Amino acid sequence: MSAAGAAIAPLWRLSMGARAAFLTLIVGALCLMLEPVAPWLIKWPTGWVLPATDWVGAGLSWFLDAIKPFARACSAMLSYPMDWANMALNGTPWPMVIGLVTATGWYLGGLSMAALGFLGLSFVLVSGYWFQSMNTLALVAVSVPLAIIFGGILGILANEIPRVKSALQTLLDVMQTVPTFAYLTPILILFGFGPVVGLIASAIYAAPPMARNVMLGLERVEPEIKEAAIMSGGTRLQQLFQVEIPSASSQIMVGVNQCLMAALSMVIIAAVIGGFNDIGWEVLLTMRKAQFGQALLAGMVIVVFAIVIDRMSGSLAIERQRHDIRIVWAVLGIAGLFTALALLSNSLPNPDDLTLMNPVAQAVDQSLTDFTKTNGAWLDSVKNTAMFYGLLPLRIGLDNAVLPFTWGFSWTMAMSAGLFACAGLAGLLLAWRGRVTAGLMLVILMGMLETGIAELPWPFVLFGVAALGWVASGRRLALISVLLLGTILLAGLWERSLLSLYLSGAAVFACAIVGGVIGLVCAVSPLAWKAVRPVCDMLQTIPLFVFLIPVLMVFQIGEFSAFLAICAYAIVPMIRYTRHGLVETPGDMLEAAVSSGATGWQILRDIRFPYAVPSILLGLNQTILYAFAMLVIAALIGTTGLGQSIYLALGKADVGLGISAGAAMAILAMISDRMVQGFAEERRRALGL
């Protein structure tokens, strides 16, 4: 007893991280060793799975049925504004629409914005997707006011009633992690097929950013301004509507901007339900028919819309002198004159007949075919290399992925032993140099690589997550994580979850490395940042859906394409936050370092980097959330895991599966979010920020 105590005693002298890693390692090793006698340790037996998905389905169906009449009434009511918006946008002659957008652009941002509006809409016109675009725009035009009102009311209520605030915060956090497709299934069942589904989904999806920004804006109004309103003798309503809300207007406008972008994004995603001839549907259709030139063209139309809407609404948030109203009237007058003349002479072209861009699309198609034909071998080898030597081992482990067919040899027990021995040695070396935690982590990671993420024993995952949670933020997070993951396990979504975790994990890892390096380069060289920044802006404005087109064009359907799409979307925050963190080091710290005689490289390593860690971790956090969001969209082009389940559930209108898989996804995202936040918080505290 005392001997055992003496053996364990040094263990407790280790740091918290080392202890957690050590215990996790033991659990993992035990699982691997016990596999032959107790296979249930690796794979959760199907017999133990509770039919939770069915229960959720049954419960929700009952609930949805109960409120269906009400929902249907709503949807009937909403179809009116929908029709009006459609009529207004499609009924207005296109020169007038272009004139209106140009005039708005002028009013909001002067010449450059007017030019952007004019050129953007002209492109839409000649692309031949005018009507589809107007349909999409009509959806946005109806859903955004709904989202603004709804989100605004929520934000104000949260500001007025503290208890609502914390509840709303939690709700918004959850909503941020629930994948977009998961909203669609219950809405589909409630409201029936048709454009109203997209409308409601996008209103629901776009309300949170509005609520968040209203809340933030009201919170940030200077206390003295609030007090001045009180001392002026305003009632609470006067204070709120005459002083606080107007004072918070720029933050609220940021909310409107984000709300618009979210609505646009969701309207396009909702096209997968079909039943409405909008631009998202056009992209899907052409993609399915492998007409990539056309798909790209339609995708470009979406991008143009995104940019025009983003820039124009973005300038709302910047307080600036509005531009001369006379020019607005002039532009509208010219547009009206043009329309009248064209109508009178009966020569206003029907936008449907405008196919100026079709040759371009065909040329793109042709050259793409040529390109893939000539470079097919090369592209295939890129794809295969990444799959065989990267993604596959990560997914099913070296022991299964190393085959004579790909690696040229097969994996043997001896190799496993050798790998572990090497890892163990390296780990020991690290531990001996005083970095015990790092050594232990190395061994654990090697073990994971050997086993494969999708085949990790569940006790190991639960224990490892608990350990991470404990180190990151404490017992509470550890407990919550285990409980939530346990739910996934019981619900029988475990394997799919691990698959999702593997793909998003791989993407996040790639983003962290590549994005980190790009961020670093941008931090060092302003020139590089000048080049990278517009790309980042662009990538963040594009609706998720569009990312699929180019990867699909080059690499066809498959996991690798999905991986690339996720990376392309999720890398942006990593770049931004890394650069931001590195650049924002306080000047006096740098001066102190320079006067201590540090070289540029030393300053980067010893001063800038440690100081930037919290910021970089926040970037990582965003990257993780982005990756999860994109994972579900990427299900359209072939991923396995939860995303696929959600997508399939949508097709079958299976609420139980859709919601359960969506919830599982949200759980994964939330746990990773809290952990990274925990680490970031810990670092910030350590730095005294």
Added chain:
Amino acid sequence: MTSDETPAIACRNLWQVFGEGAKTALGEALARPEATPETAAQALHEAGFMPAVQNASFDVRQGELFVIMGLSGSGKSTLVRCISQLLPGTDGEIRIDGENVMGASKKRLTDLRRNRLGMVFQHFGLFPHMTVAENVAYPLKAKGTGKAERTARAQDVISLVGLDGREGSFPRELSGGQRQRVGIARSLAVNPDIWFLDEPFSALDPLIRRQLQDEFLRIQATLKKSIVFITHDIAEALKLADRIAIMRDGKIVQIGTPTEIVLHPVDDYVREFSKDVAKGQHARVASVMQTDGSTGLGPDDPGLTTSMTLDLALAHCMKLYEPVPVRDATGAIVGTVQPSDLVAALQVEES
């Protein structure tokens, strides 16, 4: 109507304690056997509360300019926010013209603010989306005054603070001094009887500060409001105040006229404040003269008056050794002063 004896503001045993459940904690701390305000504050501190105002009691008379002074974090803003009920106050009593406002209904407070109270803030607290005229007229708008009337009244106060011609500007287009003029104008729009100013000039540079102080005195001379004025600048306090309250760590340590504060500081903390001011410029002859007639009069009459500063008085009787008469504003002799007392008074500190 309020009679002249009713103080404009009367504060009795006022406490403001920050922290969850402060009211019960304060009640318990005060209910302990042999509890004094000091021990109660100490106990609250130890329990993790922040007693920002402790047992404050004072009166502000009608038409008096009452200055609260103290170091940063001593609780000045908290005290004035309690009086204006921007903070609820944890315990004690606040009477405005005899009416207890602690725990008054929202409606009553709104009413008071619409008619009786005005407040100027350190960082101006101007509404960024309103023009100068709209800012100034806002209290009238909240009250429901008609447009024409409120525009006219706003114009009046804007002229009073010397901002004619800037009515259409937005706060962001003004300089700091101009912004504070807007703040002052706004607080005067409803013509309040009681005026709170929380470090109104601290954010301004010294030259503009002096200019605004003078203007403030000019405005006060015509309006005669009851004022609570906060500052951490002793020179400003001495220049403006009828009476000064000095705060330290939440407690009021001394209340007195500028002369009393300068000549008879109760402790080192107060003495430290007045160390750098030239006493001769603030203390008045009245504070050192004898009124009991115990000293006989000398032959000379250099023409001293009660309101003369010691410096000036000394200049008048540099060469005299005999007691001299002191007259009041009407010219009647009200006391005598021994010239050596003047010198002694200036040297109190060195002793």
